[in-house]
Each structure stands twice: as C-alpha cells, then as structure tokens.
Amino acid sequence: MKKISLIKKFEILKREFHEISNSIIQPHIVSNQKKYKTLLKKYRKLEEIVNIYEKYKKKLTALQEANSILKNDSDPEMKEIAYLEKNKILKDLSDFEKKSDDLLFSTSPTTEKENLEDDHRNAIVELRSGTGGNEACLFVEDILRMYIMYFKQAGWKYKIIHAQKGGIQGYKEIILDVSGKEGVYGNLKFESGVHRVQRIPKTESQGRVHTSAITVAVLPEIKDIEMKIHLSDIKKDTFRSSGSGGQHVNKTESAVRLTHLPTKITVECQEERSQHKNFEKAMNVLRSRIYQNEKEKRFKERSIKRKSLVSTGDRSVKIRTYNYPKGRVTDHRIHKSIYNLVGFMNGNIQEMINFLKLSEKNQ
Missing domain, CATH: 3.30.70.1660 (Alpha-Beta Plaits)
Structure with a gap:
C-alpha cells in the first residue's frame, strides 16, 4: 500500500512537471518575467523529483526481476545472487520510503507555492x-x-x-x-x-x-x-x-x-x-x-x-x-x-x- 500511495503522489508531481514544461515555453509566459521565474523555479524543483521517481521505479523493476529469478530459476548460484540483490533493493526502498513524507511534503506544488511564494508576499x-x-x-x-x-x-x-x-x-x-x-x-x-x-x-x-x-x-x-x-x-x-x-x-x-x-x-x-x-x-x-x-x-x-x-x-x-x-x-x-x-x-x-x-x- 505504501508503494502504491507513493507512486500516485509521484505521478501527480510528474504530470505537474510536464504541464509546467509546456507552459514555460509559451510566449505569453516568457514575456511575463515574474510568472516565468516562478514557474522556472517550480520546474527545476519538480525536475529533481521526477529524476528521483525514475530511479525509484527502476528499483521496483529490479525487485520484480529478483523475485522472478527466485521463483522460476533453477540455478542455485543465480538464486543466491538474486537473494542478495533483493535484500539490497528492499533496504534502499525502505530508506527511500522513510524519507518520502518529508520529500513529498517539501516538494508538492501546492506547498512549494505556499511556503516559498507566500513568504515573499506583503x-x-x-x-x-x-x-x-x-x-x-x-x-x-x-x-x-x-x-x-x-x-x-x-x-x-x-x-x-x-x-x-x-x-x-x-x-x-x-x-x-x-x-x-x-x-x-x-x-x-x-x-x-x-x-x-x-x-x-x-x-x-x-x-x-x-x-x-x-x-x-x-x-x-x-x-x-x-x-x-x-x-x-x-x-x-x-x-x-x-x-x-x-x-x-x-x-x-x-x-x-x-x-x-x-x-x-x-x-x-x-x-x-x-x-x-x-x-x-x-x-x-x-x-x-x-x-x-x-x-x-x-x-x-x-x-x-x-x-x-x-x-x-x-x-x-x-x-x-x-x-x-x-x-x-x-x-x-x-x-x-x-x-x-x-x-x-x-x-x-x-x-x-x-x-x-x-x-x-x-x-
């Protein structure tokens, strides 16, 4: 359930990233310097998160592959390698998921807007x-x-x-x-x-x-x-x-x-x-x-x-x-x-x- 919830949150951020990617190249946005700078700052932050999300998905794919080897491969040596790899992947995923609440909170578009843009307001x-x-x-x-x-x-x-x-x-x-x-x-x-x-x-x-x-x-x-x-x-x-x-x-x-x-x-x-x-x-x-x-x-x-x-x-x-x-x-x-x-x-x-x-x- 944790992984499914994380993926949903990351997908929302990924969609936001692509929307901003399309927006910042529009002439009416580029001509509005204040709006452009705000979107560009958000774009760079989301770009970092999307890159992390891609790495996270690769870990999940690698976990599926390790599980497949453990279930279907008859070679004991391959199973041992898969077992060790699986444990390493699970540890990486666990460490990532422990940090995910803070990561997603600090980088969600709404919170980014409220915590950064609002701070500079009158x-x-x-x-x-x-x-x-x-x-x-x-x-x-x-x-x-x-x-x-x-x-x-x-x-x-x-x-x-x-x-x-x-x-x-x-x-x-x-x-x-x-x-x-x-x-x-x-x-x-x-x-x-x-x-x-x-x-x-x-x-x-x-x-x-x-x-x-x-x-x-x-x-x-x-x-x-x-x-x-x-x-x-x-x-x-x-x-x-x-x-x-x-x-x-x-x-x-x-x-x-x-x-x-x-x-x-x-x-x-x-x-x-x-x-x-x-x-x-x-x-x-x-x-x-x-x-x-x-x-x-x-x-x-x-x-x-x-x-x-x-x-x-x-x-x-x-x-x-x-x-x-x-x-x-x-x-x-x-x-x-x-x-x-x-x-x-x-x-x-x-x-x-x-x-x-x-x-x-x-x-």
Whole structure:
C-alpha cells in the first residue's frame, strides 16, 4: 500500500512537471518575467523529483526481476545472487520510503507555492482583543506599537485599513496592510495566534496580576490578478464611519462592509473618506481571507505527519505569553524565553522570529 500511495503522489508531481514544461515555453509566459521565474523555479524543483521517481521505479523493476529469478530459476548460484540483490533493493526502498513524507511534503506544488511564494508576499495583519475587557484593548494597542516599531526597523511601510476603538482606551480591532521589499509575510506569519499578557492593569488598586489575551492573524496579501472574486458573490453595505476623519466621514456613508456569500466572510473598512477607496481596501482584505481559508482547508485535508508551526492557521492556539512582572516573553511553540520584555515591546522581535524560522526549517 505504501508503494502504491507513493507512486500516485509521484505521478501527480510528474504530470505537474510536464504541464509546467509546456507552459514555460509559451510566449505569453516568457514575456511575463515574474510568472516565468516562478514557474522556472517550480520546474527545476519538480525536475529533481521526477529524476528521483525514475530511479525509484527502476528499483521496483529490479525487485520484480529478483523475485522472478527466485521463483522460476533453477540455478542455485543465480538464486543466491538474486537473494542478495533483493535484500539490497528492499533496504534502499525502505530508506527511500522513510524519507518520502518529508520529500513529498517539501516538494508538492501546492506547498512549494505556499511556503516559498507566500513568504515573499506583503501581509495583512489583524489584531483583535480577546479575554480581559479593557485591558485586552490596551494590549492590542501595545502590540500594535510593537509591530510598528518592528516595521520601521525592517524598513517596511504600513497603512491602517480598519480600526475600532476600545470602550475606554486601546482598540477592539485594528487591521493593517504591511508592505516591503521582501519577506514581509515570511516573517510575520509566525505571529498568528493568541498572545497572552500577564501584568497589573492600571485600574487595579490591589496590585494583582491579571491575565488578558488578544488574537493576531497574519494573511498573505493576494492581488486581484491572482484571485478573481465575482461581484455577484458579494453583498455590499455602506454606513457612516465611526472613526476619525472629522465631519465629512460622519455625514456620508463612506464606510464599507463586504460579505462574501459563499464563505460568509465579512470585511469592514472605514479609514478612508472615499467609499471607493474603502471598497478597494476591503476587497484586498477579503481576497486574503478567502485565500487563507482555502489554504487552511488544504492543510487539514492532507493530514501530513510533518506539521509546520503555522500550517494549521489555528488562531485559537496560545502561542506567546508576555509576563511583565518577570520581564519575560515566552513562545510556547518552541519553548523559548527572552528576558528582555522592554526591548521586545520596543520592536526587537526579530530574534524570536529567527528561532521560529529555524525550528520550522528543522521539522
């Protein structure tokens, strides 16, 4: 069963290889340098796998020949040679099959696209308050400040797409569009999950440590040419902005709410004075959410043994704790603590991200 399953997977990759072989010689592909480079990178990777597959099939053929000799040949010397050869082939096949899950995972076209192309994309970052009431809203603001300082260190730009203020201070929700030369999503993807804070709130008169939590979701930014959404699948609502912007935004219905009917995904945007601009920004977020939703479904359907730190996209998982009394930040996925919480909250988070990258690479 193992061999049959492997052959099926390799055949899928082989078909993909031949499809790309035909595509990269087409004039409209060659003229599109970005598309051509992406396909060429995938072609070279698949070429390597197809070559390995051919060697694997030769081993299987040799095994059949050895079995045939052992069954039908009457020459004892030939049988002994076939017996030794069979044992060697079985060992080679066993070693190969033990490595096959990792090999096929790391080279499947879908995973190749997600792990390589997505890492170089810009990102949509969504912060939402969770348990803890006003303290959670304040922590959203603190984490927002942390990320903004990190963006400045990295030389990235950001724009606020949507913001909902907290009851007293901070934010209930804020969504950012983050862009840079490269590696934006590849670095920020590790931030997806529940961030827990342990500290004494400013409103706490007894000096007791409280625990609050917020949720961070990082999505790869998907362009319009990559994902077409039918307008007939979208319900558009407009309303008056409740955010900043003066009298203009409060007197006109410039804020936009989009609902993608097939998936029930809803996006709001009210940061621009123009309804048209808010619609464009909301569509940008909607594309990213739909893409991420499909990506998460594929990961769940595969049931691959080797799971990435971010592969499940489960935003309910507690990933990190910020302990203010002890001046410590701990990432629970890799059991790594950094005893410089002040520096971390001032945007010095690359060290933790590098540890996460290394851990994912070594899985």
